[in-house]
Amino acid sequence: MPIVCALVPAYKVEVARLTQPELRACPVLVADRMERGHVLDLDASAYELGARVGMTLLQAGAHFHGSAQAPRIVVDDPVRDRALWERVLDALDAASPLVEDTAEGMALLEMRGIEGTPERWLATVRAALAEIGLPFAVALGHNRFVARVGALAADGTIVTAGNTPALLGPLPLHVLGLDEPTIERLDLLGIRTLGELAALPHGPFVRRFGPEAKHWHAWARGADDTPLIPRPRALRIDRTLFGEGSAEREDQLLFALRSLIARVCDDVAYIGKRCGVLRLQLECEDGSAHELLAHLAQPTALPTTMFDLLRAKLEGTTLRSPVTGLRLGAERFEEAGSPIGLFATGDPDPENVAIALARLEAALGAQHVLRARIHDGFRYESRFTYEPFTPQPAPATPHVLPAAASMPADSTFTLRLIQPRAIAVRMHQGAPASVGTSAVVKLAGPWRVDETWWGKPLQREEYDVLLADGALLRITRESGGTWFVCGTYD
Amino acid sequence: MPALARSAAFATLKAAVAMGHREASAAAFVPAGKRLIPTGLADVDLALGGGFARGTIATVEGAPGSGRSALIARLLAESTAHGLGALIEHPHGAQGRLYPPSLAAAGVHLERLLIVHADDDVGVARAADIVLRSATCSVVAIPAVRLSAPVWTRLASLAHRADALLVALGPATDELRYFASLRLELQLTGVRWSNGSGLFGTLAGIAAHATVLKHKRAAPGKQATFTCATFEQQGAPLVTCLQYTLTRSHPAYHIARA
Numbered sequence: 001m002p003i004v005c006a007l008v009p010a011y012k013v014e015v016a017r018l019t020q021p022e023l024r025a026c027p028v029l030v031a032d033r034m035e036r037g038h039v040l041d042l043d044a045s046a047y048e049l050g051a052r053v054g055m056t057l058l059q060a061g062a063h064f065h066g067s068a069q070a071p072r073i074v075v076d077d078p079v080r081d082r083a084l085w086e087r088v089l090d091a092l093d094a095a096s097p098l099v100e101d102t103a104e105g106m107a108l109l110e111m112r113g114i115e116g117t118p119e120r121w122l123a124t125v126r127a128a129l130a131e132i133g134l135p136f137a138v139a140l141g142h143n144r145f146v147a148r149v150g151a152l153a154a155d156g157t158i159v160t161a162g163n164t165p166a167l168l169g170p171l172p173l174h175v176l177g178l179d180e181p182t183i184e185r186l187d188l189l190g191i192r193t194l195g196e197l198a199a200l201p202h203g204p205f206v207r208r209f210g211p212e213a214k215h216w217h218a219w220a221r222g223a224d225d226t227p228l229i230p231r232p233r234a235l236r237i238d239r240t241l242f243g244e245g246s247a248e249r250e251d252q253l254l255f256a257l258r259s260l261i262a263r264v265c266d267d268v269a270y271i272g273k274r275c276g277v278l279r280l281q282l283e284c285e286d287g288s289a290h291e292l293l294a295h296l297a298q299p300t301a302l303p304t305t306m307f308d309l310l311r312a313k314l315e316g317t318t319l320r321s322p323v324t325g326l327r328l329g330a331e332r333f334e335e336a337g338s339p340i341g342l343f344a345t346g347d348p349d350p351e352n353v354a355i356a357l358a359r360l361e362a363a364l365g366a367q368h369v370l371r372a373r374i375h376d377g378f379r380y381e382s383r384f385t386y387e388p389f390t391p392q393p394a395p396a397t398p399h400v401l402p403a404a405a406s407m408p409a410d411s412t413f414t415l416r417l418i419q420p421r422a423i424a425v426r427m428h429q430g431a432p433a434s435v436g437t438s439a440v441v442k443l444a445g446p447w448r449v450d451e452t453w454w455g456k457p458l459q460r461e462e463y464d465v466l467l468a469d470g471a472l473l474r475i476t477r478e479s480g481g482t483w484f485v486c487g488t489y490d
Numbered sequence: 491m492p493a494l495a496r497s498a499a500f501a502t503l504k505a506a507v508a509m510g511h512r513e514a515s516a517a518a519f520v521p522a523g524k525r526l527i528p529t530g531l532a533d534v535d536l537a538l539g540g541g542f543a544r545g546t547i548a549t550v551e552g553a554p555g556s557g558r559s560a561l562i563a564r565l566l567a568e569s570t571a572h573g574l575g576a577l578i579e580h581p582h583g584a585q586g587r588l589y590p591p592s593l594a595a596a597g598v599h600l601e602r603l604l605i606v607h608a609d610d611d612v613g614v615a616r617a618a619d620i621v622l623r624s625a626t627c628s629v630v631a632i633p634a635v636r637l638s639a640p641v642w643t644r645l646a647s648l649a650h651r652a653d654a655l656l657v658a659l660g661p662a663t664d665e666l667r668y669f670a671s672l673r674l675e676l677q678l679t680g681v682r683w684s685n686g687s688g689l690f691g692t693l694a695g696i697a698a699h700a701t702v703l704k705h706k707r708a709a710p711g712k713q714a715t716f717t718c719a720t721f722e723q724q725g726a727p728l729v730t731c732l733q734y735t736l737t738r739s740h741p742a743y744h745i746a747r748a
Binding site for chain 1: 529531553554555556557558559560561563564573574581582584585586587588589590591592593594595596597600601603604605606607608609613616617620621623624625626627678681683687688689691692693695696716717718719720721
């Protein structure tokens with residue numbers, strides 16, 4: 001199976017250089033942020049000096065002491081990186097209908113059935129990528145691994161079954177993606193190249209290094225049976241309803257919407273797919289336009305599900321004049337059929353969840369429908385964040401699982417956060433003696449928080465207090481000044 | 491028949507009769523297990539006849555600090571162990587919002603908990619209406635907001651149809667008292683501290699007393715006690731534990747060292 005690999009080593013660095021040409025003349029580190037950041041990507045000159053992905057900027061910078069050129073640090077822009085990579089993938093569609101998006105910076109194309117010679121295929125891929133402006137290395141191989149290694153070795157490499165041992169043999173073990181401890185273990189055994197690894201007997205090697213080792217051994221011999229996984233096609237189905245009068249009432253609009261959905265569903269069923277996203281555009285008599293985006297919980301071709309979801313979205317939309325036109329687009333297609341979990345019980349229907357979420361968002365606003373996530377943090381308020389609730393199907397729970405398996409034996413006394421309000425606190429011998437009008441019976445604290453001295457400093461003391469009126473509060477003092485009540489225990 | 495054999499036969503017969511006419515116990519009146527959502531607290535579940543019934547409205551009442559939210563967290567933990575749970579809050583209201591790390595410590599699967607922040611009482615009712623109508627959550631927790639009787643009628647009907655428990659936290663209004671199938675009142679009876687006071691001390695938990703004020707399927711008036719450990723203290727050893735006994739005397743609690 002001939003596969004072409006299009007590779008940009010240090011993709012993020014090259015994207016940064018594309019927009020800032022002055023970066024071409026110096027070592028570049030791409031970091032997630034400037035302050036206390038970590039290295040996400042780096043170029044070959046920085047790698048040679050010892051910097052590695054995952055180091056902090058301070059650690060990576062230490063490797064440049066005494067070198068002629070100081071590194072330039074660039075903050076990553078993941079949106080820009082992704083947008084450019086999508087352009088690359090779209091461009092590669094011209095070379096092959098089957099393109100795998102392996103990672104940003106690497107794409108694989110299956111060339112089986114495409115007319116031409118290997119040299120011609122590589123030329124076609126190069127021509128497709130010419131307008132992008134990134135320094136691609138393209139190579140052809142008879143499987144995924146050798147195609148990738150060929151691109152790493154040199155641009156234009158054509159790897160055949162005959163020249164595979166000669167190409168792979170002298171390459172270092174790093175191309176297998178092994179971690180450093182494993183490479184050190186192999187080094188102790190005198191194994192430093194793929195050729196030396198391939199010469200080892202398969203059985204004893206796998207028994208010694210574990211099941212993963214069978215892949216390393218196969219790759220070192222130039223064998224890789226992993227199939228190519230093509231990216232979904234960027235199809236879009238659009239249906240419009242214009243010029244048939246205007247819909248003044250809700251029932252008229254819903255009738256029109258229902259007929260439009262039926263047409264879209266026919267088209268989706270015709271291509272044997274299910275769609276994951278619906279985009280509804282409404283045009284009104286006064287010239288205003290509204291667009292509603294609806295993400296289906298699981299891709300579907302059922303008109304009732306689409307209608308319920310769009311109707312829920314419409315509930316939150318205010319239209320000031322009659323609707324004269326509707327346009328419904330279906331996007332993000334997947335193959336037909338939906339997975340059904342065995343032994344799953346109690347899990348709600350994701351489509352019902354999606355419709356409920358759409359209704360909640362329409363009634364209360366999208367920022368009010370949330371899921372909490374726990375983080376590490378010094379401040380009590382930084383130990384969690386809220387994020388939008390997504391209707392992903394919950395993982396199936398076997399019904400034999402005991403209900404209270406994960407519950408602690410004791411009940412958990414919980415904290416309730418309230419809007420911090422300033423309160424008068426009387427101190428006695430360095431500790432709160434009364435809060436408001438109530439005396440403090442017992443207290444625990446202070447727990448001091450002192451952070452972000454480099455930016456907006458925060459100094460805080462936190463106490464848990466039991467008051468004479470029975471209230472159990474968490475109170476804080478900010479920067480040695482104002483006292484606040486920020487939570488109650490319940 | 492010899493006397494010995496006769497007495498043995500009588501004993502066997504009496505045992506068989508006793509087996510056939512065993513006295514009805516509280517368990518005989520407990521609905522099937524699937525219809526109930528247990529709190530996992532043995533005493534409280536016993537007082538409730540097994541747990542909170544699905545398809546109904548229940549209230550958890552009492553003063554702040556009496557462990558009401560702890561009980562709600564248990565119900566949400568049970569709900570999210572199998573499916574989705576919903577927590578509808580009014581963050582700017584008097585009750586504020588539950589602290590997610592403490593919910594996680596109570597065993598709630600946060601990835602399966604739908605949190606809705608409503609701006610007012612009507613928003614709480616609308617959110618509860620939508621969530622119940624979707625029939626996706628087995629437990630929907632709300633603050634005990636002031637709503638009219640028709641709204642509670644609708645919510646009760648939706649809870650019944652969705653086979654979900656709608657549990658309201660806080661002091662119940664007259665309308666809510668009428669529509670609630672179960673009312674549970676909690677009272678703080680003790681506060682536990684570890685390591686004394688000050689820098690090395692921590693609030694370790696509370697002891698609470700629960701009274702069933704109303705129960706449509708069992709006799710009211712049953713009582714239970716339970717303890718709560720502070721979410722930050724779970725699993726941590728308590729070096730010393732000071733117990734305070736709080737007796738309720740209006741308007742404030744009187745505190746006496748036990």
